[in-house]
Amino acid sequence: MKALIAMSGGVDSSLAAKLMIERGFECIGCTMKLYQNEDAGIERSRTCCSLDDVEDARSVSYKLGMPFYVFNFTQDFKNTVIRNFIEGYEKGVTPNPCIDCNRYMKFDKLYERAKALGCDYIVTGHYARIEKQNGEYVLKKALDETKDQTYVLYSLTQEQLAHIQFPLGEMKKTQVRALAEQSGFINANKPDSQDICFVPDGDYARVIELHTGKKSMQGNFVDAQGNILGRHKGIAHYTLGQRKGLGISSTEPLYVCKICSQSGDVVLGGGKELFGNEANVCDFNWISPSSPKDTFRCKVKIRYRQPEQWASVTPTGDSTVHITFDDPQRAITPGQAAVLYDGDTVLGGGTIK
Amino acid sequence: MNCLNGCRNIYIDNAATTKMSKSAINAMLPYLDGIYGNPSSLHSEGQKAAEALVGARERIAKCLGCTSRDLTFTSGGSEADNQAIVSAARIGEKKGKKHIVSTAFEHHAVLHTLERLKKEGFEITLLDVHENGLVTPEQVAEAIRPDTCLVTVMYANNEIGTIQPIAEIGAICRERGVLFHTDAVQAVGHLKINVTEQNIDMLSLSAHKFHGPKGIGVLYARKGIPLTNLIEGGAQERGKRAGTENIPAIMGMATALEEACENIDKNTKKLTALRDRLISGLSEIPHSILNGDAKKRLPGNVNFCFEGIEGESLLLLLDDKGICASSGSACTSGSLDPSHVLLAIGRVHDIAHGSLRLSLSEENTEEEIEYTIGAVKEVVEYLRSISPIWRDLSSGKKKFIIK
Numbered sequence: 010m011k012a013l014i015a016m017s018g019g020v021d022s023s024l025a026a027k028l029m030i031e032r033g034f035e036c037i038g039c040t041m042k043l044y045q046n047e048d049a050g051i052e053r054s055r056t057c058c059s060l061d062d063v064e065d066a067r068s069v070s071y072k073l074g075m076p077f078y079v080f081n082f083t084q085d086f087k088n089t090v091i092r093n094f095i096e097g098y099e100k101g102v103t104p105n106p107c108i109d110c111n112r113y114m115k116f117d118k119l120y121e122r123a124k125a126l127g128c129d130y131i132v133t134g135h136y137a138r139i140e141k142q143n144g145e146y147v148l149k150k151a152l153d154e155t156k157d158q159t160y161v162l163y164s165l166t167q168e169q170l171a172h173i174q175f176p177l178g179e180m181k182k183t184q185v186r187a188l189a190e191q192s193g194f195i196n197a198n199k200p201d202s203q204d205i206c207f208v209p210d211g212d213y214a215r216v217i218e219l220h221t222g223k224k225s226m227q228g229n230f231v232d233a234q235g236n237i238l239g240r241h242k243g244i245a246h247y248t249l250g251q252r253k254g255l256g257i258s259s260t261e262p263l264y265v266c267k268i269c270s271q272s273g274d275v276v277l278g279g280g281k282e283l284f285g286n287e288a289n290v291c292d293f294n295w296i297s298p299s300s301p302k303d304t305f306r307c308k309v310k311i312r313y314r315q316p317e318q319w320a321s322v323t324p325t326g327d328s329t330v331h332i333t334f335d336d337p338q339r340a341i342t343p344g345q346a347a348v349l350y351d352g353d354t355v356l357g358g359g360t361i362k
Numbered sequence: 363m364n365c366l367n368g369c370r371n372i373y374i375d376n377a378a379t380t381k382m383s384k385s386a387i388n389a390m391l392p393y394l395d396g397i398y399g400n401p402s403s404l405h406s407e408g409q410k411a412a413e414a415l416v417g418a419r420e421r422i423a424k425c426l427g428c429t430s431r432d433l434t435f436t437s438g439g440s441e442a443d444n445q446a447i448v449s450a451a452r453i454g455e456k457k458g459k460k461h462i463v464s465t466a467f468e469h470h471a472v473l474h475t476l477e478r479l480k481k482e483g484f485e486i487t488l489l490d491v492h493e494n495g496l497v498t499p500e501q502v503a504e505a506i507r508p509d510t511c512l513v514t515v516m517y518a519n520n521e522i523g524t525i526q527p528i529a530e531i532g533a534i535c536r537e538r539g540v541l542f543h544t545d546a547v548q549a550v551g552h553l554k555i556n557v558t559e560q561n562i563d564m565l566s567l568s569a570h571k572f573h574g575p576k577g578i579g580v581l582y583a584r585k586g587i588p589l590t591n592l593i594e595g596g597a598q599e600r601g602k603r604a605g606t607e608n609i610p611a612i613m614g615m616a617t618a619l620e621e622a623c624e625n626i627d628k629n630t631k632k633l634t635a636l637r638d639r640l641i642s643g644l645s646e647i648p649h650s651i652l653n654g655d656a657k658k659r660l661p662g663n664v665n666f667c668f669e670g671i672e673g674e675s676l677l678l679l680l681d682d683k684g685i686c687a688s689s690g691s692a693c694t695s696g697s698l699d700p701s702h703v704l705l706a707i708g709r710v711h712d713i714a715h716g717s718l719r720l721s722l723s724e725e726n727t728e729e730e731i732e733y734t735i736g737a738v739k740e741v742v743e744y745l746r747s748i749s750p751i752w753r754d755l756s757s758g759k760k761k762f763i764i765k
Contacts, residue, residue, distance in 0.1 A: 078674070078678070080674055081674065084711055084715070121748075121749075121750065122672075122674075122675060124748055125672075125675040125678075125679070125745055125748060126675070126678060126679070
């Protein structure tokens with residue numbers, strides 16, 4: 010059996026490669042080149058971090074004795090992930106490009122490439138598990154819940170799940186680092202990636218302005234009654250629940266409560282106004298082919314690092330659901346994902362409207 | 363991944379680099395083994411090396427139609443391009459001339475140097491190269507302004523092989539008093555070149571493109587053109603390029619160049635026939651198109667686009683069949699960048715993505731060409747059979763770009 014290992018240059022995917030080789034697979038390492046320095050607003054003359062990552066992945070592949078390729082998917086990445094990211098911010102929502110990247114790049118574009126090369130599996134270093142139960146594939150949380158990444162994997166289809174392996178799903182991060190060190194990998198102690206890869210300094214607004222060639226929509230900070238509190242820097246600079254960097258003085262702490270992409274207004278308010286119980290979710294993917302029709306109880310996660318919350322979920326269409334949380338939730342953010350769990354099994358997920 | 367076809371190994375990527383010729387290797391050996399002196403040393407070991415250097419310079423000058431003092435040895439084509447352009451810019455700057463004319467499909471060694479100068483305040487005009495991959499002398503004449511300090515146009519393109527009207531462009535530049543540089547990395551050893559007759563002021567070449575060693579090249583600069591140093595240090599190369607000379611490589615380069623120039627008629631005849639057979643064979647593939655003018659191209663260059671195909675997959679599967687080819691230009695990461703050359707001749711992104719460059723050498727055989735045609739046909743058909751884009755194209759959901 011042949012496996013294509015998607016290598017980021019980090020320690021997780023490196024160890025995933027090693028484990029696949031130990032399991033007897035014929036492995037090919039690859040790194041996707043997703044953006045040019047220019048796309049991230051880094052000067053071309055500077056060696057960008059992504060080039061260093063490629064070299065790390067190459068070094069590990071060499072050590073493991075597997076062929077290594079770099080695939081240039083910059084155009085596809087720009088047309089899907091970066092475009093969605095920009096359109097999201099222009100609409101005043103807060104998109105999660107890592108989810109899109111898994112969906113459009115790793116498990117679609119790269120899967121296609123794997124097929125062309127005669128590979129049976131795509132392998133990544135994600136912390137998640139795939140099991141087969143009663144003839145269908147089930148996506149489950151990693152055993153190490155602190156590292157679980159199923160939140161960004163909810164869009165997987167049965168066909169994709171049949172051709173993916175997550176060798177780290179049952180491992181602890183500390184174990185992974187120890188094994189990587191034992192194997193003499195160059196990146197054994199490399200820190201985990203934090204930022205969005207094409208926004209290396211966390212300055213989203215700058216990258217968006219770079220791509221669109223114009224300033225993000227300007228407008229006013231207003232209060233709930235519509236009174237103008239001041240000018241803001243452009244709507245892309247703000248996300249729901251944000252408190253820092255508003256530059257508006259007030260006796261009470263102020264938070265971003267709403268972003269209106271029509272008027273350009275950014276509504277500020279106290280902490281209380283941020284709480285809500287309801288969420289409409291679109292573009293919903295059910296992992297199981299037999300999705301529920303009626304309201305049911307489950308746990309829901311509405312951002313990456315947040316405990317799951319009990320809720321009642323009602324399917325409202327083929328790819329839409331309505332969620333009612335038991336307890337009010339702070340900053341249910343349009344553009345972010347809502348992912349449904351039954352114990353450690355992922356039921357599905359979609360984008361908060 | 364090789365060795366599937368009885369260890370077949372067909373190397374048709376000679377524009378990337380060439381196999382070294384036996385005589386070039388033999389010319390190098392004595393300088394790796396016995397004659398290891400530093401040509402700057404006074405003693406007899408040094409003198410032997412210095413004599414070798416003089417001899418090699420003479421022989422190379424003869425091949426280019428210039429005198430040996432006009433040649434500066436560099437680490438290769440990229441360094442030569444850099445030094446030529448920067449030198450011309452510095453000369454221009456002193457006279458207040460800060461405009462440079464070039465083309466949209468130059469090698470990155472040229473384009474990136476121009477970009478750097480642009481940041482310094484130079485104005486750059488990049489000429490359109492049309493769908494056939496050719497600029498005209500008239501375009502150059504129109505682009506030259508009173509403040510133009512340099513025209514730099516490549517001799518033959520590295521990807522699509524098109525040959526530019528260098529002598530005519532040189533004549534125009536001479537007449538208008540503008541320095542003319544040509545990046546001749548793909549042309550030297552493959553086309554007849556005489557810098558004096560062709561009005562070339564500066565020319566860059568690289569040994570490994572004509573069966574010489576890697577890491578060595580030449581910058582020709584006509585007498586009287588002051589060069590700006592890129593590398594400071596000792597007084598080698600008349601103070602214009604510091605660093606102890608790479609004598610073995612220089613010896614290999616001189617021999618390889620002589621050999622290439624001696625056999626140029628014979629090789630051209632053979633390569634042209636192979637090239638034209640390859641072009642006609644690949645043209646049979648539906649929705650394919652030849653890139654660059656069919657005739658005004660290097661005798662060994664074939665470049666096609668196949669709709670609905672990704673170049674990277676095509677290359678890896680050809681490699682499986684024992685064929686070493688290329689697509690686009692190799693990027694620093696080892697991935698393939700969508701070719702700026704193909705975009706410059708008007709191929710849209712989707713099409714440029716599915717390109718294949720085959721660059722022949724005189725060692726390739728007719729049988730290899732037939733095998734290659736068959737293999738490309740097979741791989742293209744296979745990749746299309748599993749491509750979602752192709753599905754959309756053949757079902758009419760998307761429109762074909764290439765007829």
